[in-house]
Amino acid sequence: MSKNYLELNKVDFQVGGITKIKNLSLKIKNKGEIVCLLGPSGIGKTTILRSIAGLEKINKGQIKLKSKILSSTSTHIEPEFRNISLSFQENALFPHYTIKKNIYFGNNRNKENGKKKIDPKKVIKILNIEKILNKYPHQISAGEAQRASLTRSLVSNPDLLLLDEPLSNIDENFKEEIQVKLKKILKEFKITTIIVTHDSYEAFYLGDKCGILLDKTLKQYDEPYNVYHYPNSVNVVNFLNRGVLVPAKVTGQYTLENDDLGLIKGNFVNEHKIGTQVKLLLQPEDLEHDDKSNLQLDIIDKKFKGTNFIYTLKTKSNKNISVFVHSHHVHQHQINDKFGIRKPIHIKHLVCF
Amino acid sequence: MKTFNIWYISSFVISLIVIIPVITVFSSYFESTSDYFELLKNTFLFEYISNSLILLSGVLILTLVIGVSTAYIVSFYSFPLSNFFKWSLILGFAVPPYIYAYSLTAFFENYGTAYTILKNLFGESNYNLFIPKFDGMIGAILSISFSIYAYVYILTRASFYFQSDNLIELGKNLGFTKIQSLFKIIIPSARPAIVAGLSLVAMETLSDFGAVDFFSVNTLTTAIYNSWLSFDDLAFSNQLSFYLLIFIFSLFIIENFSRRKAKYHSPLQGGFKVKKKIKLSGFKSFLAFFICFIILFFSFIFPISQMLYWTFLYPKNFFDLNIQSLIVNTLLLVSLSSIILIFFSFISNYGNRVNKSKFLNFLTTISISGYALPGVILAVAYITFIAWFDNTIINYFEIQSIKKIFIGSILGLVLAYFVRFYSLSCNGIKSSYEKLNNTLDESAYLAGYSKFKTFTNIHIPYLKSSIFFVIILISLEVIRELPITLILRPFNFETFATTAYIYASQDLLEAAAVPSLFLVLIASLFILIISRYILKEDNE
Numbered sequence: 001m002s003k004n005y006l007e008l009n010k011v012d013f014q015v016g017g018i019t020k021i022k023n024l025s026l027k028i029k030n031k032g033e034i035v036c037l038l039g040p041s042g043i044g045k046t047t048i049l050r051s052i053a054g055l056e057k058i059n060k061g062q063i064k065l066k067s068k069i070l071s072s073t074s075t076h077i078e079p080e081f082r083n084i085s086l087s088f089q090e091n092a093l094f095p096h097y098t099i100k101k102n103i104y105f106g107n108n109r110n111k112e113n114g115k116k117k118i119d120p121k122k123v124i125k126i127l128n129i130e131k132i133l134n135k136y137p138h139q140i141s142a143g144e145a146q147r148a149s150l151t152r153s154l155v156s157n158p159d160l161l162l163l164d165e166p167l168s169n170i171d172e173n174f175k176e177e178i179q180v181k182l183k184k185i186l187k188e189f190k191i192t193t194i195i196v197t198h199d200s201y202e203a204f205y206l207g208d209k210c211g212i213l214l215d216k217t218l219k220q221y222d223e224p225y226n227v228y229h230y231p232n233s234v235n236v237v238n239f240l241n242r243g244v245l246v247p248a249k250v251t252g253q254y255t256l257e258n259d260d261l262g263l264i265k266g267n268f269v270n271e272h273k274i275g276t277q278v279k280l281l282l283q284p285e286d287l288e289h290d291d292k293s294n295l296q297l298d299i300i301d302k303k304f305k306g307t308n309f310i311y312t313l314k315t316k317s318n319k320n321i322s323v324f325v326h327s328h329h330v331h332q333h334q335i336n337d338k339f340g341i342r343k344p345i346h347i348k349h350l351v352c353f
Numbered sequence: 354m355k356t357f358n359i360w361y362i363s364s365f366v367i368s369l370i371v372i373i374p375v376i377t378v379f380s381s382y383f384e385s386t387s388d389y390f391e392l393l394k395n396t397f398l399f400e401y402i403s404n405s406l407i408l409l410s411g412v413l414i415l416t417l418v419i420g421v422s423t424a425y426i427v428s429f430y431s432f433p434l435s436n437f438f439k440w441s442l443i444l445g446f447a448v449p450p451y452i453y454a455y456s457l458t459a460f461f462e463n464y465g466t467a468y469t470i471l472k473n474l475f476g477e478s479n480y481n482l483f484i485p486k487f488d489g490m491i492g493a494i495l496s497i498s499f500s501i502y503a504y505v506y507i508l509t510r511a512s513f514y515f516q517s518d519n520l521i522e523l524g525k526n527l528g529f530t531k532i533q534s535l536f537k538i539i540i541p542s543a544r545p546a547i548v549a550g551l552s553l554v555a556m557e558t559l560s561d562f563g564a565v566d567f568f569s570v571n572t573l574t575t576a577i578y579n580s581w582l583s584f585d586d587l588a589f590s591n592q593l594s595f596y597l598l599i600f601i602f603s604l605f606i607i608e609n610f611s612r613r614k615a616k617y618h619s620p621l622q623g624g625f626k627v628k629k630k631i632k633l634s635g636f637k638s639f640l641a642f643f644i645c646f647i648i649l650f651f652s653f654i655f656p657i658s659q660m661l662y663w664t665f666l667y668p669k670n671f672f673d674l675n676i677q678s679l680i681v682n683t684l685l686l687v688s689l690s691s692i693i694l695i696f697f698s699f700i701s702n703y704g705n706r707v708n709k710s711k712f713l714n715f716l717t718t719i720s721i722s723g724y725a726l727p728g729v730i731l732a733v734a735y736i737t738f739i740a741w742f743d744n745t746i747i748n749y750f751e752i753q754s755i756k757k758i759f760i761g762s763i764l765g766l767v768l769a770y771f772v773r774f775y776s777l778s779c780n781g782i783k784s785s786y787e788k789l790n791n792t793l794d795e796s797a798y799l800a801g802y803s804k805f806k807t808f809t810n811i812h813i814p815y816l817k818s819s820i821f822f823v824i825i826l827i828s829l830e831v832i833r834e835l836p837i838t839l840i841l842r843p844f845n846f847e848t849f850a851t852t853a854y855i856y857a858s859q860d861l862l863e864a865a866a867v868p869s870l871f872l873v874l875i876a877s878l879f880i881l882i883i884s885r886y887i888l889k890e891d892n893e
Contacts, residue, residue, distance in 0.1 A: 055795050079798040086799050092792040096815045105800055156800060 020044025360704025420505025451563025560727030
């Protein structure tokens with residue numbers, strides 16, 4: 001049996017005596033993998049990171065890194081001996097040191113490790129913070145502070161890197177660029193990373209795997225594609241908020257029937273008996289625009305998103321469903337117009353609950 | 354239990370040391386006293402209390418008017434030398450009330466400096482009839498007010514300074530005149546700061562010993578001293594202390610409460626727009642300048658000139674004084690107190706930081722309540738406690754008396770300073786420490802730094818300037834301090850303050866001028882060094 005790089009076994013995470021997450025098990029198989037944890041605010045994502053870093057103790061379960069127990073009911077290795085780096089959500093730069101000194105503070109461990117070194121200059125350049133090196137933390141913007149803090153965490157080349165909302169303060173137009181660069185560095189230096197974020201797009205892009213934390217538990221832990229297309233519970237669907245659940249009746253091995261939309265074809269992800277009532281997940285990209293179709297629904301909202309439009313349509317039974325249409329497609333419909341949907345509806349994966 | 358570690362023990366010991374005088378005072382209240390108590394209770398107690406109240410009201414009114422008006426003028430208007438007044442108005446602090454009292458008397462007394470000036474200008478005549486006499490209660494009120502109005506000035510100015518410009522613009526928008534804005538917006542929103550400043554003034558006034566003693570105004574404080582010294586009745590002394598403490602503790606509660614409220618007015622970080630000051634011209638500009646100058650003149654220039662005058666007039670006093678030994682003694686007290694205070698403040702603050710325990714926090718709150726204890730009470734209660742401890746505990750075990758170690762020794766003196774000034778030092782360090790986010794410690798641990806290394810490499814460099822600030826504050830307080838030093842100092846051990854007091858109490862005011870002058874000059878130097886910190890805005 002191959003050994004996992006990081007293992008969390010049935011851990012309860014708590015802070016100030018309150019258990020935030022129960023019985024969490026999670027494995028990172030190989031060095032260099034990136035895991036993203038998604039969940040609503042206040043659920044305990046940060047607590048998980050703090051406990052892995054050793055800043056909080058655990059009283060149930062076990063945390064193992066490279067087969068060594070870091071935390072358990074009887075063991076607690078102090079944070080300074082873990083070689084785990086945590087980049088805090090809020091700015092945690094030392095106010096009395098320049099940015100450069102702050103960054104090289106992380107580099108000390110890099111030297112001690114005797115591992116493959118990460119050249120701070122390279123990271124500084126990639127994250128575009130050359131200009132602020134001689135400034136003090138109070139002289140730079142929140143976004144710059146976050147990049148500086150990220151640089152400090154990266155250059156220490158830790159065994160495990162924990163990033164708490166690493167890009168939350170970075171400007172939207174710059175965010176995507178930083179995401180690409182960050183992923184490049186992490187992959188190049190094979191830095192095993194756990195990222196906590198509330199931005200699902202960020203998680204889907206950066207993570208090799210994504211974990212969804214809801215109701216004090218890890219609801220789903222899978223590859224981003226699967227989390228999106230094969231959510232394993234209604235809670236996950238609601239949390240990701242990328243589709244609606246409509247009532248339908250299973251009519252055949254590959255078919256469903258909905259009162260408003262008619263026949264729906266596709267492959268069931270899970271088995272359902274013919275004749276059972278289910279809730280079908282309908283995502284915006286599942287429906288196709290077709291003005292010639294006899295399935296015409298009322299438009300109640302229209303959003304222009306640059307690359308695409310999202311129309312919100314109302315069915316006869318008062319359900320709101322979203323349809324995704326390419327930006328250049330001819331569909332100059334307005335609110336209160338009718339919008340045609342191609343029939344029969346064909347969905348590649350039929351996710352039903 | 355693991356939680357009862359070194360931090361608990363040290364915090365517990367510190368709070369115990371601070372609480373002992375309070376317990377002593379309260380327990381002595383129920384002890385029997387000599388007949389003097391009955392006698393005094395029926396005769397003078399009313400006088401002591403009413404004098405204390407009159408003094409308190411007078412000082413509060415005067416400091417309120419001076420402190421708030423000067424703070425308003427320098428915060429909102431620009432006029433010639435307004436930046437100079439901004440910091441020079443705190444120089445009054447350098448002149449302790451008792452030294453102010455010496456100068457006031459020296460100037461206005463019969464055949465005093467005022468008489469000499471008039472004589473030199475207009476020739477011999479009986480000017481004494483026309484020169485006002487500022488002695489007794491009025492003298493005490495003036496001396497204390499000019500010496501400590503800066504508490505109100507500093508806190509009110511800080512509150513004005515951090516007042517949001519939006520608030521004032523909103524007033525303009527609503528059509529308020531400047532006077533309406535002042536009374537409806539500016540002053541009400543600075544009220545917690547003003548109340549906090551006045552509470553400090555009140556505590557200092559009730560604790561004042563030197564000035565009221567000099568003017569023979571019998572307040573509770575002088576009565577405590579006299580009943581101990583003249584009637585040798587420690588229990589009675591402590592009973593009087595009890596009454597005074599009730600007063601002081603109510604003020605302490607008000608001060609704490611207002612200060613907490615006042616916090617809301619200071620900005621956290623960033624986003625702060627510096628208010629544009631209104632540029633005054635013509636008569637208004639002159640008036641603003643004149644008010645500030647008059648206050649600076651009476652609080653600082655006047656007493657220092659009087660002392661300089663006497664020093665030059667009687668140079669013999671200068672050469673007779675053993676300045677070298679006074680400097681050495683002062684330095685010894687200042688350095689010992691600073692080292693001990695800073696050391697324990699660090700232990701307590703660091704303990705609180707790493708333990709995050711409510712109980713520890715509670716102990717710290719007790720430890721810092723010592724500043725509410727007037728020096729006289731503290732010293733008398735200290736002696737009472739040591740005497741009791743020596744007579745009961747030490748006698749019981751039949752070991753050598755400890756009185757000599759703790760009473761009339763440098764150790765005893767420093768211990769009393771410790772109780773009195775611990776809050777100053779602990780809070781000074783705490784306010785900076787709180788700005789250092791806890792995640793920074795955690796970042797250091799994660800970068801492989803041990804707790805000790807985090808302390809030496811992160812905390813100490815960060816807190817360096819506030820340590821310096823606290824040391825200067827302690828030094829300032831120690832050299833100004835009179836009653837504790839007077840009561841607890843070793844035989845033949847003098848400071849500038851005690852030397853000045855002794856000369857003044859022997860009616861040798863001209864001889865008191867030299868040590869007073871030295872004291873004021875050193876204190877002014879300290880104030881100049883730390884004015885930037887006190888006035889806050891520059892290091893934001």
